[in-house]
Structure formats: C-alpha cells, structure tokens
Amino acid sequence: MTTLTIFFCGTGSTKFDNAHENYWDGELVSTLASHHAGREFAEWIVVDGPGTSNLQADDLFTKSKDYGLSGTLFGKGWEENVQHAMNIIKGKCDWQREQLTEAEYNRLKAAGIPIEDVKVEGSWLWRKYNYGERSVTQQKLQEQIIKTFRKDGVIPTKVNLVGWSRGGISCHMLANAMFNDSALQNIPVNIFAIDPVPGIGNFQEHRVKLNYNVKEYVGFYARDERSKGFSCVIPQTATGTKTSIFPMPGRHATLVGNASADGVSGPKVVAEPGLIVRHFAEVCLKRWGTVLDKNLNLTDADLRNHTAAIVNEAAKYKAMEKCSYTWFTELDQGERYVSLGSKGVPFSTVKGTIYTPATGLTTSVLDVEAYRAIR
Secondary structure, three states, X not given: OOEEEEEEOOOXXXXXXHHOOOOOOOOHHHHHHHOEOOOEOOOEEEEOOOOOOOOOHHHOOOOOOOOOHHXXXXXXXXXXXXXXXXXXXXXXXXXXXXXXXXXXXXXXXHOOOOXXXXXXXXXXXXXXXXXXXXXXXXXXXXXXXXXXXXXXXXXXXXXXXXXXXXXXXXXXXXXXXXXXXXXXXXXXXXXXXXXXXXXXXXXXXXXXXXXXXXXXXXXXXXXXXXXXXXXXXXXXXXXXXXXXXXXXXOOOOHHHOOOOOOOOOOOOOOOHHHHHHHHHHHHHHHHOOOOEOOOOOOOHHHHHHHHHXXXXXXXXXXXXXXXXXXXXXXXXXXXXXXXXXXXXXXXXHOOOOOOOOOOHHHOOOOOHHHHHHHO
C-alpha cells in the first residue's frame, strides 16, 4: 500500500522556494515537499508552477515547453503538469528526454567517460550543438524507482494533493483527471488547497468542481487579498466529501509564509497566518498518511497566542487591502470577491451546512475550536 503525495507549486514558484528570500522560513508547498520523509517519485513529487521557465522540463513524464509570460498570465503549462502527475501515478512516462544537455555532456567528458565529441550543425549564423544521446533517460530511472519502491503494485492506494494559487487549482484539475480515468477513478483523493486562484478566464468546470473521488477537501483563503484577477475558488464538492474552508487574515502569499507588510517582500512582520496554515497542512497530511518530518506541532496555547497576535495587528492586515499584485484592486461590498464554483460572490457569503464547520469563510480567527474539524 502506497500513499502518494503530490505538491503543486503556485505561479512562478518552484521546488527551490523552500529557501526563497521572500519567505522567512520557506514557501509552504516547497517546504512541505522538502520535509517528506519518503522516496521521491515513488511516494511524493513536487511540480513547479506555471511561469517558472519550466526548470523541470528534462524530468517531466510528459513533454512540455517554456511558456514564458503566458505561463504567468494565463497558466499555460499547467495542463502538462497535470498530465505529468497522472503519468507519475501510473508509473509510466509518455515522453523521455533522450538528448544530453550541455552540462551533462561536459560532466561525462570531465569524468573520462568515452562519448562522442559534440556535433556542430547548421551554418555559422544559426549554429546548433548536438551533445549526443543518453544511454538511460531520467524518466526511465524514475520509472524504476516507482516500480521498486511502491508497495503492492505501481498504482498507489491513496493520493494526497497540496497546492497554492494555480497549484491549488491544479489539485482540482488532477483530481478530476483521475476521476475520468478508469484505472484511477476509485483511488481516494484528499486535497489541502491554499488560496486556489485560477486567473482570469480559467473558471471551467474541471477547475471549480470536484467529484466523489475527493474524500476530504481543506481550503484556507486569504481574507485581505484585493488584487484584480485574483478571485479564489471555493470548489463545488460532491455529496459525501468532507469540506472544510477557513478564512485567514493576510494576502495571497501571506498564507504560504510571506511575512512582509505588503505580502510581496520585506522583513518578517506578520508571520502568524503562515505558521497556522503550515501547521494544519502538516496535521492534515499526516492524518491522511503522508510521512513528514520537521513539523511545527503547535499546541492550542500556541494557536491562541498566534491568533491573538493577528487580532492585535488588525490595522496591518487592513492596510494590505490597498495593495495589489496586478496594480488594480477590486471590492465587493467592501470585501474580497470570490468564486463559489463558477459563480462570483462576496467572501463572507460562503458558509452553510455543507461545510465543517458551517461558519465557512465567516469563521473567526479566534475560534481555535473550529479547527478541530480537520484534526
């Protein structure tokens, strides 16, 4: 039996952001991935977000390309990310990087391994270099890791998904892709999403609605985000899916460890929301069977101290509402505009008995007891 955990980074974020200067103790998704105690590829993977120049292109199980600015603006590349994750689940790539890169070629040459000299092709103006073929591709090595270290067969028995921003929406997309695949449809899925934001024009059903293969959905949403085009999604879940959603003071990046006053960059000022979200991400993942180390293990007393600090700094969070990642801000009756499924509504209207607790996005930050629903 294997529990596979897939970490989807947000737009412009990568697996290396656990040491990014904008996050005082590491960006949440990449940090959680770096704390997984199991075998990469067999038990966990981390997927770079759209708009990251595709640093992982050579390792993906499906062919992708560098979408550049269109990745940042429109999410281009996340469909390939989802297909890569599908292939990882099945343990079978549909594409391999067979050609050596320049770095690999130089490393092999320096080690004295007998390989052909680099081939120069084309005219002097449009010169290209062919560094030869790999004898074994990265994808084949990773396939073998999956075959060796997944217990009781290649297909995992459970899949846990974690994602921030477009990475959160990627969790929705992957869960639906699994539901529509006969080989994966019956695998139970759990999702921990942090402020899932699809971007303008990306509210199609497979991004805003979930099926019954999702057994539990936990979402944390940034109460003080006001950037135009940053409407977050509270997905429509299936009957029987335990759904818990919580508001958290701060901006989009505040929830994943950016502790600056403007939610962009600067010294640590408002660290508490990121600590609370990280703690409950760890709590949920461990409860779902993911093996993590270096956990925060916050006590109820710790949580009360953090929430009291948030209340005491209310003016700082209020000031964040004037900031925008996209130059423009938007309001709906004085609060954030969100997408309930595909329908736009004000933030505080998202509540009701379909959620646990029923207070939904009106839950008080001081109500530490409300978090018992996800412990």
